[in-house]
Amino acid sequence: xxxxxxxxxxxxxxxxxxxxxxxxxxxxxxxxxxxxxxxxxxxxxxxxxxxxxxxxxxxxxxxxxxxxxxxxxxxxxxxxxxxxxxxxxxxxxxxxxxxxxxxxxxxxxxxxxxxxxxxxxxxxxxxxxxxxxxxxxxxxxxxxxxxxxxxxxxxxxxxxxxxxxxxxxxxxxxxxxxxxxxxxxxxxxxxxxxxxxxxxxxxxxxxxxxxxxxxxxx
Amino acid sequence: xxxxxxxxxxxxxxxxxxxxxxxxxxxxxxxxxxxxxxxxxxxxxxxxxxxxxxxxxxxxxxxxxxxxxxxxxxxxxxxxxxxxxxxxxxxxxxxxxxxxxxxxxxxxxxxxxxxxxxxxxxxxxxxxxxxxxxxxxxxxxxxxxxxxxxxxxxxxxxxxxxxxxxxxxxxxxxxxxxxxxxxxxxxxxxxxxxxxxxxxxxxxxxxxxxxxxxxxxx
DNA sequence: CTAAATTTTTAGATATGTCTAAATCTTTTT
DNA sequence: AAAAAGATTTAGACATATCTAAAAATTTAG
Ligand SMILES: [Mn+2]
Ligand SMILES: [Mn+2]
Ligand SMILES: [Mn+2]
Ligand SMILES: [Mn+2]
Numbered sequence: 289x290x291x292x293x294x295x296x297x298x299x300x301x302x303x304x305x306x307x308x309x310x311x312x313x314x315x316x317x318x319x320x321x322x323x324x325x326x327x328x329x330x331x332x333x334x335x336x337x338x339x340x341x342x343x344x345x346x347x348x349x350x351x352x353x354x355x356x357x358x359x360x361x362x363x364x365x366x367x368x369x370x371x372x373x374x375x376x377x378x379x380x381x382x383x384x385x386x387x388x389x390x391x392x393x394x395x396x397x398x399x400x401x402x403x404x405x406x407x408x409x410x411x412x413x414x415x416x417x418x419x420x421x422x423x424x425x426x427x428x429x430x431x432x433x434x435x436x437x438x439x440x441x442x443x444x445x446x447x448x449x450x451x452x453x454x455x456x457x458x459x460x461x462x463x464x465x466x467x468x469x470x471x472x473x474x475x476x477x478x479x480x481x482x483x484x485x486x487x488x489x490x491x492x493x494x495x496x497x498x499x500x501x502x503x504x505x506x
Numbered sequence: 507x508x509x510x511x512x513x514x515x516x517x518x519x520x521x522x523x524x525x526x527x528x529x530x531x532x533x534x535x536x537x538x539x540x541x542x543x544x545x546x547x548x549x550x551x552x553x554x555x556x557x558x559x560x561x562x563x564x565x566x567x568x569x570x571x572x573x574x575x576x577x578x579x580x581x582x583x584x585x586x587x588x589x590x591x592x593x594x595x596x597x598x599x600x601x602x603x604x605x606x607x608x609x610x611x612x613x614x615x616x617x618x619x620x621x622x623x624x625x626x627x628x629x630x631x632x633x634x635x636x637x638x639x640x641x642x643x644x645x646x647x648x649x650x651x652x653x654x655x656x657x658x659x660x661x662x663x664x665x666x667x668x669x670x671x672x673x674x675x676x677x678x679x680x681x682x683x684x685x686x687x688x689x690x691x692x693x694x695x696x697x698x699x700x701x702x703x704x705x706x707x708x709x710x711x712x713x714x715x716x717x718x719x720x721x722x723x724x
Numbered sequence: 725c726t727a728a729a730t731t732t733t734t735a736g737a738t739a740t741g742t743c744t745a746a747a748t749c750t751t752t753t754t
Numbered sequence: 755a756a757a758a759a760g761a762t763t764t765a766g767a768c769a770t771a772t773c774t775a776a777a778a779a780t781t782t783a784g
Contacts, residue, residue: 293771314732327772329733334770346732346779377620387614394612396605402595511741532762545742547763552740564749564762 290338292393295362296321297331298340299392301351302359311348357424361400364420366392367413368403370451374414375407381414381465382456415456416447416466416502432505435482435498437472443503444469450500459501462491470503508556510611513580514539515549516558517610519569520577529566575642579618582638584610585631586621588669592632593625599632599683600674633674634665634684634720650723653698653716655690661721662687668718680709688721 300320304312314332318325332349335341340355351359369391373379379387401422404410411427413419418427431446445468448459459465463486473483473490480495518538522530532550536543550567553559558573569577587609591597597605619640622628629645631637636645649664663686666677677683681704691701691708698713 291770315730323771324773325732326734326774330771373617377617377624379616379620383616387612387617390612390614391609394605394608396608398597398601399591399595399605402597406595509740533760541741542743543762544744544764548741 290340290358293331294335294338294340295358295393297328297335298351298355298359299362299366301341301349302356302363305350311350313348317349360420360424360426362392363426364422365394365400367417367419368400368407368410370413370415371407371410371419372403375410380456381451382453382460384414385451385453412447414466415451416445417449417451429502430504431502433499434470434472434484434501434503435475435480435495437503437505439472439474441505442469442471443505445501446504447502448500449502455497455500458497462493463487463489464501470501508558508576511549512553512556512558513576513611515546515553516569516573516577517580517584519559519567520574520581523568529568531566535567578638578642578644580610581644582640583612583618585635585637586618586625586628588631588633589625589628589637590621593628598674598678599669600671600678602632603669603671630665632684633669634663635667635669647720648722649720651717652688652690652702652719652721653693653700653713655721655723657690657692659723660687660689661723663719664722665720666718667720673715673718676715680711681705681707682719688719 297317300317301312304316304320308316314325314328317328317332321328332341332343335349335355336343339352340358341349341351343349366388369388370384373384373387374381404422410419418429420426429446432443433449434443437443445464445466447466448456464470468486471485473485475482480498481492482495482498483490483492485491515535518535519530522534522538526534532543532546535546535550539546550559550561553567553573554561557570558576559567559569561567584606587606588602591602591605592599622640628637636647638644647664650661651667652661655661663682663684665684666674682688686704689703691703693700698716699710700713700716701708701710703709
């Protein structure tokens, strides 16, 4: 049996390796989970014993096929639950992440399958993040983070890569949500902050915000 | 914070005290949870420290107001989830208990409220068991266990007091579900087994089965 | 290529929840 | 009212998951 803590470590390792390449470091995992590097070291040994990761001391870690499959399944459950919460229980997109962190650990294949069917096999969650299929496929989209676009480019917000409430509340305040058309007006080289136009209003946002907005250019 | 294990103990204490009176014994809890009496002793001390139970060594335990409120809330969540699983995800009534045992521990008041509204404030779960209201009211029904009825009585099945799969599968095989009209034909004094008539068919069931069927007489 | 800085691991504690075996308390028999 | 039986608690272990502090390895700088 795989425990809740183990699931969270596997998910963290997958998340990190999707946004970087090569082996995942102990410190990166500690940062992602909000725990000490010592705890991570301990856990990596256990995951190694269970053949869920490939781990060489001091050399970082990567998921085995089995580990990747578990991690993907947890992300699938997380995103399906988020979709349910927003679509059916009328939660706001900023309110669902914490509850989904709990629901993702409910163990029942049948439940996930039926929830998926009930939701009519959604491809993306309320944050525009792709929902892995039952057999572990994660669809990739040809989107670019807003901060990587060049000045003058037009595009549409397809998703966000952070689903914490303060961030999403700020986006709501900026009148930005999935589907919003955005034009990148100007990039300030001093701090990489960005001027954008949405509808008829100009706004200015930090690089930290821009990098979490996935844009599909027109 | 109340832990998952603590919630299960409180729920067990409430369940037992609903079907008996006076203090709840250590052994009864151990039996209900499927754990050792030693573990129960340990836990009762912790629950006492948290003011969730009133406990005197060797003298049994009872829930405080606070403990009762938590326990009721867990049962409410359990039954709401079971209702969701049957009504919306097309689970059979025998398949939902184990998953609900997990879902009942998800912590989010908002979630429970919204689920309740989504289900349109159901009063009973798929097994005919009453769903406590948000403020902890558990409706009582004027039903009698089938084994307590006298010969010749007619009635309707309003609920079951056991929701394990083997039992519910057997009921399905007997063509008995909630709403089924039953006539008690004969009680055998030797083993308290019972002859019944449902529709046009006569069947014979044990006392063990009959006692878990709640009947409303016509 | 050494020395300093950083990262990672190990050592030793702590908290939770469980177990078995032994001790103690309570209830039932005789 | 003692002895036996039964219920309950305590004692001592163990597994999981976490932490801080110290040691060791690796990486980066000078
Ligand atoms: Mn999320
Ligand atoms: Mn999401
Ligand atoms: Mn149930
Ligand atoms: Mn039920």
